Amino acid sequence: MQLNWTFKIFGAALILYSLIWGLLIPLKPGVVSVEPRKATAGQNVEIEYEAYNVDYLKDEEIEVSAWLLLDSVRTLQATDIQITGSQKAVAFFQLPYFKESDPSVMSATLVITDSIHGYALLPSAIIIQKKLQDSADATQNPLFTQVQIDYPEGSTFPFRNILKETIRNTYYHVPLWFSMIILFLLSAYKSIKYLRTKKKSHDIWARSYAEIAIILGVLGLITGAIWARFTWGAFWSWDVKQFTSAVALLIYLSYFILRSSISDPDKRARLTASYNIFAFALLIPLLFIIPRLTDSLHPGNGGNPAMGGEDLDSTMRWVFYPAVIGWILMGLWLSELKARYLVLRSKKEEEFMSVWT
Amino acid sequence: MVAQWRSQSSLPAIILYVLSTTFIVFSAFARIDERNWVVLYWIILVLSAAQSAQNSFRDSEGMSGWYYFSICKVEEYFFSKVAANFFLLALMAVLTFLCLSLFSGMPIRDFTLFLEVNIAAWIGLSLLFSFLGFLNAKIEGQRGLLPLLSFPLLLPILLEVIKLSTISAGAMIDTEYAADLYILLAVDALILAMTLMLIRYIWQS
Numbered sequence: 001m002q003l004n005w006t007f008k009i010f011g012a013a014l015i016l017y018s019l020i021w022g023l024l025i026p027l028k029p030g031v032v033s034v035e036p037r038k039a040t041a042g043q044n045v046e047i048e049y050e051a052y053n054v055d056y057l058k059d060e061e062i063e064v065s066a067w068l069l070l071d072s073v074r075t076l077q078a079t080d081i082q083i084t085g086s087q088k089a090v091a092f093f094q095l096p097y098f099k100e101s102d103p104s105v106m107s108a109t110l111v112i113t114d115s116i117h118g119y120a121l122l123p124s125a126i127i128i129q130k131k132l133q134d135s136a137d138a139t140q141n142p143l144f145t146q147v148q149i150d151y152p153e154g155s156t157f158p159f160r161n162i163l164k165e166t167i168r169n170t171y172y173h174v175p176l177w178f179s180m181i182i183l184f185l186l187s188a189y190k191s192i193k194y195l196r197t198k199k200k201s202h203d204i205w206a207r208s209y210a211e212i213a214i215i216l217g218v219l220g221l222i223t224g225a226i227w228a229r230f231t232w233g234a235f236w237s238w239d240v241k242q243f244t245s246a247v248a249l250l251i252y253l254s255y256f257i258l259r260s261s262i263s264d265p266d267k268r269a270r271l272t273a274s275y276n277i278f279a280f281a282l283l284i285p286l287l288f289i290i291p292r293l294t295d296s297l298h299p300g301n302g303g304n305p306a307m308g309g310e311d312l313d314s315t316m317r318w319v320f321y322p323a324v325i326g327w328i329l330m331g332l333w334l335s336e337l338k339a340r341y342l343v344l345r346s347k348k349e350e351e352f353m354s355v356w357t
Numbered sequence: 358m359v360a361q362w363r364s365q366s367s368l369p370a371i372i373l374y375v376l377s378t379t380f381i382v383f384s385a386f387a388r389i390d391e392r393n394w395v396v397l398y399w400i401i402l403v404l405s406a407a408q409s410a411q412n413s414f415r416d417s418e419g420m421s422g423w424y425y426f427s428i429c430k431v432e433e434y435f436f437s438k439v440a441a442n443f444f445l446l447a448l449m450a451v452l453t454f455l456c457l458s459l460f461s462g463m464p465i466r467d468f469t470l471f472l473e474v475n476i477a478a479w480i481g482l483s484l485l486f487s488f489l490g491f492l493n494a495k496i497e498g499q500r501g502l503l504p505l506l507s508f509p510l511l512l513p514i515l516l517e518v519i520k521l522s523t524i525s526a527g528a529m530i531d532t533e534y535a536a537d538l539y540i541l542l543a544v545d546a547l548i549l550a551m552t553l554m555l556i557r558y559i560w561q562s
Contacts, residue, residue, distance in 0.1 A: 195558050250509040257505055262496055271492055274555040275506070278488065281551050285513045285544050293536060294520075 003332055011329025018323035022171035025315065029053040030159030031110060031122035041131040042097040047078075048090045049110065049125075052159065054117045057086045062114055066091035068126070069109040076108075097133035104130045120159065155315045162231055169227040171319050175327035176220035177245075181287075183213035183331050184252075188280035191273035201343060203269035206276060207259065208338035210252055212331055217249050232297055240291050241298040248287055251279045371449055374405050379456040391464040391528035398453055399519055403482065403511065405449050406442070410486035411503045413438055414494035431560040435491060435552070442483040450475055470525040473538065478518045481545040485510060488552045492559055517541045 003011075030052040039045040047066075056062055066078040066089075078091040091112075098106070110125035157167055187209035194202035224242070225235040236242060258275055262268035291298070378401050382389075389397065416422060417434075425434050457463075465471045486507060493503045517537050523529045 195555075244512070247509050247512050254506050254509055258492075258496075258502065261502060264497075267495065270558055270561060271495055274558050275492060278551050278555060279510060281547055282510050282513055282544070285540060285547070289540055290513060290516055293540070 002336055003329070007329055008333045011326050011333060014322040014326030015330055018171050018175075018319050018326060022168050022319045022323065025319070026156055027053055027165060027167070028156045028159040029112075029117045029120040030161065030164070031112060031120050031125065032161075034110060034122060034125045036126070038127050038129070039095055040129045041095050042133065043095055043131075045093050045095055045126075046090050047093060047110065047126065048084070048088065049112065049122075051087050051089070051112060051120060052164070054114065054120075055086050056083045056089060056114070059116060062116055064089060064112065064114040066093075066113075067111040068093055068095075069111060069121075070106055070128070095128060098128075098130045100132060102130055106130070122161065155318075157316055158313050164230075166227050166230050167316075169223060170316065171323045173220055173223040173227060174320070175324040176216050176223065178324050179327040179331040180213045180216040180220060182328055183209045183216065183335060184280060184283065186335075187213065188277050191276040194269060194273045195277075200265075200269065200346070201339075203273065204342045204346065205335075205339045206273065208335040208342060210255060210276065211338060212335040214249060214252050214256075215334075216327070216331055217245070217252075221245060221249065237297075239298060240294040240296045244286050244291055248283055251283065255279060368448075371405065371409070371445065372452060374408070375401065375449060375452045375456055378404075379453070379460060383460055389461045391526040392523055394457060394461065394464050395522045395526055395528070396519060398457055399478075399515065399522070401453050402446070402450055403515065405453075406446050406482050406486050407504055407507060409445050409449075410442055410483075410490035411493065413442055413487070414490045417491065417494045426560070431556060432553075435487065435556050435560075438491070439483050439487045442487050443479055446479045446483050450479065464526040464528070465522075466527045467525040470534070471522055474518055474521040474525065474541070477538070477541045477545060478514060481514045481541070481548055482511075484545070484548045484552055485514070488548070488556070488559075491556070495559060513544050514541065517544070 032050045032052045034050075035048045036045070049066075056064060064081050064083065066081055068076045068078075070076065074096075076093060076096065078093050080092045082090045082092075084090055089112075091110075105127055107124040107127050109121055109123045111119060111121045113119040160167060187206045190202045190206035190209060193199075194206060221242075224245075228237065228239075228242070229235045232239070255272060255276055259268060259272050262271060382397055382401075386393065416425065486503075489503055489507045489510070493506065496502060517540055520529070521534055521537050521541070524531050524534050
């Protein structure tokens with residue numbers, strides 16, 4: 001498939017766009033850590049928290065406030081806030097007593113907002129133990145307050161507590177895999193075409209698609225491993241997704257080993273086309289079915305959110321979808337270059353042979 | 358195709374192979390738990406299946422190859438090889454099972470599941486190894502490519518099989534193993550369909 005030059009420029013522009021905006025757009029502010037994580041109802045508590053992507057010391061007139069969300073109705077505003085660093089502050093809360101119907105332990109979400117950066121929250125930030133009000137103590141704690149949430153101006157990416165800045169990997173890692181799968185599919189399609197028509201150019205195209213797909217696959221594996229280093233703690237942890245995708249690359253490496261070990265071009269084209277189709281058919285259970293049945297840490301598996309859940313908001317979509325289209329077009333363009341080079345080379349070889357014979 | 362079976366006169370070789378690998382395994386491990394038992398069983402089986410599939414296509418080239426292809430269709434030739442490999446695999450499996458059970462005890466609790474898994478795996482393995490063995494026999498010069506070509510492709514089967522037989526040994530608890538069994542059968546069906554489609558193109562010269 002030869003691309004029109006407008007598609008090539010379009011693809012390159014989309015990749016450039018996703019690189020620039022994917023790296024430049026800041027993340028929303030977030031809460032990184034909270035101390036202490038436990039408290040008892042009816043007591044005063046000082047919660048020291050560390051925020052992300054905020055600068056409390058930059059502006060003198062910044063207004064910071066904090067809330068604890070106990071459930072859908074009960075919210076508690078901090079009585080006072082002391083800023084201790086550019087990203088650190090201590091919030092003072094007067095925890096209310098529990099009602100009789102409450103469970104013995106409740107977890108509260110910490111929400112912080114300020115007048116410049118907007119809001120940030122940490123789910124289950126603090127665990128509060130149940131304590132009922134003594135009948136002798138008559139003072140009632142204020143409970144119902146309204147949370148004022150100011151949305152920050154400009155576009156931002158969502159803040160996730162474990163992912164942090166690595167959420168940007170969505171724009172590079174995922175489109176690389178999409179592009180790889182499409183190129184493998186086209187490679188298998190060209191192999192079927194070759195077996196049907198026995199035209200040499202189909203074999204060349206099948207080879208070029210597979211070659212570029214392997215390069216994209218290796219890049220996808222590397223970006224995934226770097227991401228895993230920061231979120232899972234290790235570059236390689238034998239997660240089923242890592243394992244099966246590495247095996248998929250091994251399958252295509254053996255396709256090239258097979259190619260290089262047969263000298264007769266017609267036989268090589270025929271046998272490798274058969275192997276390519278066979279391998280692609282077995283790739284489907286390997287990549288798409290088995291990882292779904294096994295526990296995995298990968299987003300989209302084992303109850304982890306991915307793709308359209310809470311990890312992809314509308315700002316991200318504006319970068320993610322162009323990146324997918326861009327990488328697919330780039331993959332097609334690269335394989336086209338490779339195939340055209342190989343066609344020219346085989347023509348040259350034929351000319352050379354015809355001079356000699 | 359009795360000739361296929363007769364030409365596979367490698368029964369003593371298989372017995373020797375199974376016995377010697379079990380001895381090596383026992384000199385290396387002091388004690389084998391259920392998980393390792395299952396993994397060892399399948400590794401011994403897969404390696405010996407690769408070996409026998411490589412040998413079984415020796416006669417597809419040269420004069421005897423021409424003779425076979427003059428008297429029967431390529432599908433007939435190929436599927437008789439598959440059948441022969443299937444029975445050899447079954448034999449090896451029984452031998453390996455007996456040897457391992459004799460030396461290190463028998464961890465399998467759910468026999469029906471283990472047998473189902475085994476039969477599904479034998480079908481898949483014999484088809485896959487025969488297909489790639491046939492392909493491998495067509496390559497002049499380098500004959501040692503079969504493990505390289507087949508082991509990455511084996512993994513879907515092997516992953517499922519090891520998981521299912523670990524369940525049958527009671528080392529892992531999973532009540533919804535039916536889905537895994539269906540996937541194993543689906544992979545078998547996929548391999549069968551692919552070999553049926555592609556076998557004609559491998560034999561064409």
